[in-house]
Structures are given as structure tokens and as C-alpha cells.
Amino acid sequence: MxxxxxxxxxxxxxxxxxxxxxxxxxxxxxxRALAVHRNTSAKAAQxxxxxxxxxxxxxxxEDSFAACAAAFVERRPPCDPRLCLYGEGFAAFIADYPxxxxxxxxxxxxxxxxxxxxxxxxxxxxxxxxAGFVRALDRDSPLILHPAVRFVAVGxxxxxxxxxxxxxxxxxxxxxxxxxxETVLVSRPAMSVQVAVIDAAALAFLKxxxxxxxxxxxxxxxxxxxxxxxxxxATLIAAGAFRAALA
Amino acid sequence: xxxxxxxxxxxxxxxxxxxxxxxWFEVHAENYMVEGGPRLAALLALRARRPIALHGxxxxxxxxxxxxxxxxxxxxxxxxxxxxxxxxDHLAWQRWEGGHHADFLPFPRTQAALDIVVDNVDRVQxxxxxxxxxxxxxxxxxxxxxxxxxxxxxxxxxxxxGCGLLVDVNNIFVSAANLGxxxxxxxDAIPGQLVGEIHLAGHACDGDPASPLLIDSxxxxxxxxxxxxxxxxIARIGPRPTLIERDDKIPPFDVLMVEREIAQTIMVASGxxxxxx
Numbered sequence: 001m002x003x004x005x006x007x008x009x010x011x012x013x014x015x016x017x018x019x020x021x022x023x024x025x026x027x028x029x030x031x032r033a034l035a036v037h038r039n040t041s042a043k044a045a046q047x048x049x050x051x052x053x054x055x056x057x058x059x060x061x062e063d064s065f066a067a068c069a070a071a072f073v074e075r076r077p078p079c080d081p082r083l084c085l086y087g088e089g090f091a092a093f094i095a096d097y098p099x100x101x102x103x104x105x106x107x108x109x110x111x112x113x114x115x116x117x118x119x120x121x122x123x124x125x126x127x128x129x130x131a132g133f134v135r136a137l138d139r140d141s142p143l144i145l146h147p148a149v150r151f152v153a154v155g156x157x158x159x160x161x162x163x164x165x166x167x168x169x170x171x172x173x174x175x176x177x178x179x180x181x182e183t184v185l186v187s188r189p190a191m192s193v194q195v196a197v198i199d200a201a202a203l204a205f206l207k208x209x210x211x212x213x214x215x216x217x218x219x220x221x222x223x224x225x226x227x228x229x230x231x232x233x234a235t236l237i238a239a240g241a242f243r244a245a246l247a
Numbered sequence: 248x249x250x251x252x253x254x255x256x257x258x259x260x261x262x263x264x265x266x267x268x269x270x271w272f273e274v275h276a277e278n279y280m281v282e283g284g285p286r287l288a289a290l291l292a293l294r295a296r297r298p299i300a301l302h303g304x305x306x307x308x309x310x311x312x313x314x315x316x317x318x319x320x321x322x323x324x325x326x327x328x329x330x331x332x333x334x335x336d337h338l339a340w341q342r343w344e345g346g347h348h349a350d351f352l353p354f355p356r357t358q359a360a361l362d363i364v365v366d367n368v369d370r371v372q373x374x375x376x377x378x379x380x381x382x383x384x385x386x387x388x389x390x391x392x393x394x395x396x397x398x399x400x401x402x403x404x405x406x407x408x409g410c411g412l413l414v415d416v417n418n419i420f421v422s423a424a425n426l427g428x429x430x431x432x433x434x435d436a437i438p439g440q441l442v443g444e445i446h447l448a449g450h451a452c453d454g455d456p457a458s459p460l461l462i463d464s465x466x467x468x469x470x471x472x473x474x475x476x477x478x479x480x481i482a483r484i485g486p487r488p489t490l491i492e493r494d495d496k497i498p499p500f501d502v503l504m505v506e507r508e509i510a511q512t513i514m515v516a517s518g519x520x521x522x523x524x
Contacts, residue, residue: 004360005311007392011352012343033388033425036453036462037350044349078347081305081318082277124283147282191285 015041016077045073048083053090053113055165056106068097085121087114105156112158112195115150115186119193122148127189127240133215133233136245142212144243148188151198151206159184159197189240196239201227206241248486250510251300252503253493259289261500263296270507271298271332273490277305279329280321291328299329300444300490303336305347308367308381309354310340319374326375333444333488335380335413336371338364338401351384355392356400361407368408380443381405382413385450385463386422397422398436411443416477417469417492421450421461434476439484447477447510448492466495469506478513486514 001009013021015038025034046069050057057065072093078086091110100106125147128136136143159182164173185198185206198206201222208221219229236242249269254262262272272293279287279301293299303322306314326334339351354360371379381404383397395403401412414437423430449467453460469477469491481487489510491503 002311002359002363003357003392004309004354004363007354008311008340008343008352011354012346012348015348015352027388027391029388030390032460033353033386036387036460037348037352040462041348041350048349078349079345081307081341081347081349082280083349084278084281119284120286121281121284124288148284188284191288193285 041077042070042073044083045078045086046070048078048086049073049090052084052087052117053110055113055162056094056110058165059106059109059161060100060103064099068094068100071097085117087117090114105158105161108154108156108158109161111152111154112162112184112186115152115184116162116193116195119148119150119186119188122188126244128237128242128244130234130237132244133237133242137215139245140214141245143209143215143218144245145206145209146187146240146243148186148193149206149241150186151184151203153181153183153203155181157182159195162195185236185239185241187239187241189238194239196235198235199232200224201229202232202236205232205236209242248488248514250489250491250507250514251298252491252500252507254290254293254299255493255497256286256289257497258500258503259293262293265500265504267504267507269511271300271488273300273302273492276301276303276322276325276334280318280325294329298332300333300335300488301326301329301331303334304349304351305341306336306367306371307340307342308336308371308379309338309352309360309364310342310367311363312342313367313370314374315342319371323375326377331377333380333413334375334377335382335444337382337384338397338404339384353384353386353388353390355390355394356397357392357394361395361400361403364404365407368404368410372408372410378409378411378443380411380413382415382446383418383422384415385418385425385461387425387460389426398433402438402441405438405441412437412441413444413446414442414480414487415446415448416480417446417448417450417473418463420470420473420476421463424461430472430476431479434480435483437480437484442484442487445477445480445487445489446492447473447489447506449473464495465492469509474509474513477510481513481517486517489514 010021010024014025049069091107094110095107127146157177160177183198183203185196187194205218205222208218251271254272254274279290337351341348419433420430447469448465451462451464491506
């Protein structure tokens with residue numbers, strides 16, 4: 001191993017607090033520098049989590065969030081310099097984080113916020129509009145989901161909680177929460193991330209599309225005695241759920 | 248040679264409508280090395296009106312591992328879309344065995360380390376097909392094992408790779424205070440012809456009464472001492488594109504524009520601020 005590699009291995013281990021490595025940087029000035037670098041890199045990762053999970057942070061408060069974020073950063077430090085994408089696995093971590101054991105919905109909200117981040121930075125593509133959908137009816141080709149579309153079924157009203165924390169939410173939105181499980185659609189119509197509660201039929205429709213279904217096949221998957229297919233499709237088109245067919 | 252501002256998403260409307268002559272912006276490249284979405288669209292909209300410089304915080308050019316190919320590919324894709332006025336990163340490392348330390352880590356400046364950094368900078372410049380500007384980071388302790396000082400290391404790096412230097416005056420002030428060397432002498436040792444850009448920022452103090460350590464926090468206005476060093480540098484080497492950096496406790500756009508105006512004034516006083524980055 002080269003001298004530089006030996007140094008970087010020792011420094012990286014010392015940053016992680018490994019005792020033998022820390023002892024190699026025992027000089028007080030160097031130990032102090034090590035502490036500054038440890039703090040700076042941890043703070044950058046924790047700030048990224050705070051930016052990417054604002055609703056979880058609002059729900060638990062600054063101090064509790066900071067403690068949880070610090071624990072996560074120690075367990076799963078960043079591996080990508082793009083900290084705007086940091087936080088994969090945070091929802092699962094929260095689910096097993098003892099101080100939040102009494103609030104299992106936090107993990108669901110974190111899972112939703114992760115999807116919001118994914119949607120925010122997903123590839124650009126023109127969304128399918130109503131006219132495009134009508135044309136797609138005549139084709140025997142699959143209905144492709146927009147790259148920013150994400151959906152998930154969660155045990156808590158994660159979408160209603162998320163929506164209640166947005167600037168345009170009514171003041172009493174949190175008090176009027178429907179405390180049920182929710183299926184959530186995250187999409188990015190007109191370049192703005194949107195979160196909506198969808199029903200089982202819409203979920204079946206989207207899942208079918210994810211599996212390569214045509215309009216007719218997706219409609220069949222969503223069909224149930226009480227399904228209003230035209231309203232379902234109108235909602236999904238308004239949400240920018242599908243990608244415009246390539247010319 | 249004009250002054251620019253670090254671009255903040257919250258300042259998009261002001262940035263798009265500002266009529267300030269010669270204003271340009273810089274962003275952290277990694278925040279835009281994504282597939283798409285509104286933030287990248289905002290940067291492209293800004294680019295239609297103003298020059299943009301891409302400032303990397305993740306190339307890790309002092310790593311023994313060469314820059315990650317997927318990271319380089321994303322940076323190139325962004326640079327090809329933005330056509331940046333400059334691309335820069337730090338004389339530091341962040342990467343070790345798949346982990347990313349979000350800070351600018353130091354290393355012993357040896358001849359062997361220089362060879363590795365030269366190789367990494369060559370790879371970056373070849374991949375991007377653009378020159379890189381390399382920034383001096385803030386230093387917090389004098390590591391054992393240095394074979395040359397920072398100015399000499401950077402000068403040799405520039406001579407061997409053709410890269411330019413991004414002189415962070417605040418980092419020199421912070422490093423000088425922490426390591427006990429003379430900031431003015433360090434400023435005077437910079438070969439002017441290699442300087443492609445200058446950074447100005449604020450710093451913080453860790454509050455230790457016995458031996459305070461200065462921290463490169465980017466959360467305050469540029470200090471008087473840093474302005475004095477900047478004046479000294481510009482008086483000697485002439486105007487250079489100068490960035491006001493602020494990454495935390497971000498004030499309103501107008502407050503940052505006042506600091507930018509100070510830099511502009513210093514450059515004009517030195518004998519001429521040109522129109523372009």
C-alpha cells in the first residue's frame with residue numbers, strides 16, 4: 001500500500017472513531033483537526049437529512065431529529081458526494097430506532113419523503129395529456145409511467161400528514177387526519193412535486209402499467225364493481241402519471 | 248473579470264431579474280448532477296441569462312483511488328449542458344473504500360502524493376475536456392510528513408497538469424491562523440498567472456479561549472482581514488473572477504450583492520474590471 005493510501009486508511013478509520021487509528025493521531029493539534037473534520041462531515045450529512053426529511057423533522061422536533069440523524073449518519077454514512085440524494089434507508093432505520101418506537105407512522109412519513117426526493121430529481125419527460133391518452137387507446141403498446149412517478153401503500157396516513165405540513169394546508173389539517181392506511185401517489189406534473197392519496201383501483205392501474213400493460217390491460221386490472229374508470233384515468237393524467245408516447 | 252455570487256435556490260427570482268452588470272453565479276456541481284427536475288431546470292434558466300461556474304465538492308482529487316468514473320461522467324454531462332465559465336474542486340480527498348466524507352480532508356504533501364494528484368487531475372481534465380481550477384482548502388493542523396508547502400505543491404500541480412488555481416482567500420486566512428504561518432506571505436507566494444478564480448467567504452471561531460481554532464464555516468460576512476488580503480492579492484496580480492460564497496445562515500440576495508459590490512470596487516480600483524468572467 002502506498003504511503004498516501006496508508007495515511008488515508010488510518011485517517012478514515014480515525015474519523016469513524018476506530019481506537020487504534022485515533023491513537024495514531026494523538027498529537028493534540030492533529031487530534032483537534034480530526035475532530036473538526038469529523039464534525040464538519042457529520043454536520044453536512046445531517047443537514048442533508050434535515051433538508052430531505054422536513055416533515056419527519058417537524059413531527060419530532062429539531063433535537064430529536066438531530067439525534068436520530070446523527071445515529072443514522074454514523075450507521076450509514078454517505079457513499080455518494082451528491083448529498084441532495086442522501087437518505088436511502090432512513091425510513092427503515094427510523095422503523096427500528098428505539099426512541100421513535102411509540103410512533104410507527106414516522107417511518108411511513110420518512111418513506112414518503114424519500115419518494116418525494118426521488119421524484120424531485122428524476123429524469124425529465126413530457127407527460128401524457130388527455131389527447132395523448134385517447135391516441136394510446138388505439139395502440140397496442142404499453143402505457144409508460146412518467147420517470148418521476150412513485151407510489152406506495154403505507155399503514156399510516158402518511159400522505160395526509162405530509163400534505164398537512166405544506167404551506168397551503170388548512171391550519172387544522174393535522175387535527176382532522178383520517179387515521180387509516182393510505183396509498184400514495186408521488187408525481188411531478190409541470191415540474192412541481194405533488195403528493196396525492198389514491199384508491200386501490202388506481203394502485204392496481206399503476207402497478208399494471210409498471211408491469212408493461214396497455215391501457216386495456218391496466219383498465220382490466222383496475223376493474224371492480226365500484227370503479228369509475230374515467231375519473232380514475234382523469235386523475236392520473238392530471239397528476240402527470242404517464243409519459244407522452246414518443247413520436 | 249467581475250464578481251459573482253454563490254447561487255441559492257431561494258434567490259432564483261432575484262438572480263433571474265437582477266440587472267447588475269457582469270454578475271455571474273456559481274453552484275456546487277453535485278447538487279445538479281441529477282437526472283432532471285425543477286432545480287436543474289432553474290439552473291438552466293439562469294444559465295440562459297448569466298455565466299455559471301461549477302464548483303465541485305466531490306472529485307476527491309487527492310485520493311489514492313482515481314475519480315469515480317460515474318461521478319466524472321455525471322460532471323461531464325452537467326458541464327456539457329451548462330457550458331460553465333469554470334470548473335473547480337479542492338486539493339483534498341473525501342473518498343475511501345466507497346465511503347464519502349463530506350469535508351475537505353488533508354494529507355501529507357509529499358512528492359508521491361503530488362504524482363497521484365497530478366494523475367487524478369489529468370484524468371478529470373481529459374474526461375471533461377476542460378481545464379480544472381484547484382482550490383486550497385482550509386487547514387486545521389500541520390500534519391507530520393509534509394515535503395513541500397501548499398503554495399509550492401499547488402504551483403507544481405498547475406505546471407504539470409495545466410490546471411489553474413482557485414485561490415480561497417478566506418481559507419488562507421483560516422489556515423494561517425490555525426497553523427501559525429503568515430497569511431500575507433502565503434498570498435504573496437501565489438503565482439498570479441495561474442490564478443483563474445478567487446473565493447471570499449466568512450469563517451467562525453470554535454470559541455476555545457486558550458487557543459481558538461478558526462473554522463471555514465461559510466456562514467458569515469467576509470471579514471475585514473480577508474478583505475485586506477484580497478486587496479493585497481488583487482493589487483499585485485490584477486482583477487480575477489471573484490466569488491462571494493455563503494452556504495449557511497444565508498442572508499437576503501441584496502445583502503450578498505453589497506459584498507459583491509465591495510469586490511467589484513476593489514477590482515476597479517486595481518486598474519480595471521473587465522466585462523466577462
